[in-house]
Amino acid sequence: MGDEETKILAKSHPMVGGDGARSYAKNSSYQRAVMNATKEMVEDAIADKLDFKTLEIEASKTFQIADLGCSTGPNTFIAVQNIIEAVEQKYLIQRQNPNSALEFQVFFNDHNDNDFNTLFKTLPPERKYFATGVPGSFYSRLFPEKTLHFIHSSYSLHWLSRVPEEIVDSKSPAWNKSSIQCTGLVKEVTEAYAAQFNNDMESFLNARAQELVGGGLMVIVISILPNGIPMAKTAEGKIYDLLGSCLIDLAKMGLIDEEKVDSFNFPLYYPTCEEIEAIIRRNGLFSIERMKIFAPVVPGEMTFSAERSTAQIRAVFEGLIEEHFGHEFIDQLFINFTRKQLAENFLKSDDLKNHNKIDLFIALKRINTIDSYWSM
């Protein structure tokens, strides 16, 4: 099934499962804000760009939707419901037979070790679609050819399939000894991360191009950096650096191995809008229908809270950190992390306003293979 190498290497770092106080389900208000901000963009893209007259879908057939990198909800359920309502509206306008109705099948995808049990137990009981879970990395093929009509992937594609090898190679100029992330301040490190992102995006686009029918839409939402602003200067970059400094503190106290800290890196990359656009155009299998930069606002979170910040970061990164360092000092790490944020009066509201990390909404259409044949 697809590129064997990608499949073997694609590493998985599931969000914290379940629905407890530390779960991703309870600590994903930022991701929810992103979704709220993109709700109208998704509706507009479907209203304007989904065309049942050219979409490869049979009469009385099922409309198949995939959410890639869904984690455990509830965000994924809200996103999917929004898509279905918009598709139904468009179908009502375009259908030939006034009695025909669409059936929907939704594929919730995430890594094999995502908490699908929680996802399935919390499925909305009133849902009007057939729900399925699809385990596996979206950098490989996940679905049979030409079976999906709409793909959604929000806040997932900045997770690389792996940390680039050079980054942890002490002999490489790209050895990222002093940091746990791509800060954008060392050229070789940035290049290694950018190359990995480029490869991963290509694998992603090629796999999706096979799975999406001609005329099918794909919506991607991803964090980006404004051109010329390195990660280290953004609020998010600063907070990751602070978390890295807490790991170094633990090493200095002799609680964790210093070499372990040196070899630890986030498999995360925030590209620029231009980088993404160039990759999509080079790939050539999708037309760009919409591209919009936006900055989501989390209601009630305009003032900074160190506790909330820790909870949100812990829900996302705990699994990744535990895998590398073990479980023993994880509580202490996050207690220190909260303290350090408070002690350094870490982010004042002004900084939050000049947050710098922004998000990108993209709507792509799978080029209809028949159209492209004639246009050759």
Added chain:
Amino acid sequence: MGDEETKILAKSHPMVGGDGARSYAKNSSYQRAVMNATKEMVEDAIADKLDFKTLEIEASKTFQIADLGCSTGPNTFIAVQNIIEAVEQKYLIQRQNPNSALEFQVFFNDHNDNDFNTLFKTLPPERKYFATGVPGSFYSRLFPEKTLHFIHSSYSLHWLSRVPEEIVDSKSPAWNKSSIQCTGLVKEVTEAYAAQFNNDMESFLNARAQELVGGGLMVIVISILPNGIPMAKTAEGKIYDLLGSCLIDLAKMGLIDEEKVDSFNFPLYYPTCEEIEAIIRRNGLFSIERMKIFAPVVPGEMTFSAERSTAQIRAVFEGLIEEHFGHEFIDQLFINFTRKQLAENFLKSDDLKNHNKIDLFIALKRINTIDSYWSM
């Protein structure tokens, strides 16, 4: 999504999850023996009865397989692999274009609270199919219309959607006070269980008839009783009664509530071959292509072991018992159960040979709606 009432009432009793010593995954050798016994029957049914010339499948389309009541593997993976190999063989013989190949998508279905996390983590890495999980009761619709080509359900349909209401109603003549199962010795109890089985099978057949394409096959494997032999006289019936007596012992010791024991019943029913055949014929949406009664042999388990018997029964029924009685006395219950089996020299080899509970293999074909139109 299908019959609302069924959806609300269909109760779930997942097998013990994970892959620990007490898990279903490690204590399902009988179910494995059933699968081994039916391997050739499945292959023959596919070779003889699956016909790509009349099967409603598009050229270059995906062959879609569902395993209903899959639990956590590895049995389901072996069953699915066997089906795929047989379908591929038949396709090689019948395909028009020597270069065309089938893609396979497999839907693993079980209740919402099945351990899908373990299922997904143990998927065979070398599989040649796209794997998906489908949570929900198979007494409702689970898939869009006409999307499946092969349905498999082994050792699942004797689980009723619920215990019939009369069985726990102290005012009903069908009140099953003295037993935790349908022993077949009280007419009203048997009738209530049989009616529930009949309703459930009808819901099952109607849902599957919508999901299976014309010409698609469905294989059902189910435990049955020989005509005229009540459940109470079979080895399995006797062992369930012994487990019931252990619950009564706990009540006598004041550890659990006697009323709780009275209101506890297995939502299990073992029909006769004739009962099943009558339901399928009355339903009328499937042709019966194969029906074969068999008795599976578990290699190396010809002699009775009380410990193994307890482990197997615990893996299946622990969740059900815990839900009703709580967790506190569950270990003691199963320790007593093993002791009682040993003390009563419970099943001698002779009894095992005259086991009486047998299994039924059925292969059904969804009547092609076009054919049936012309034959009207």
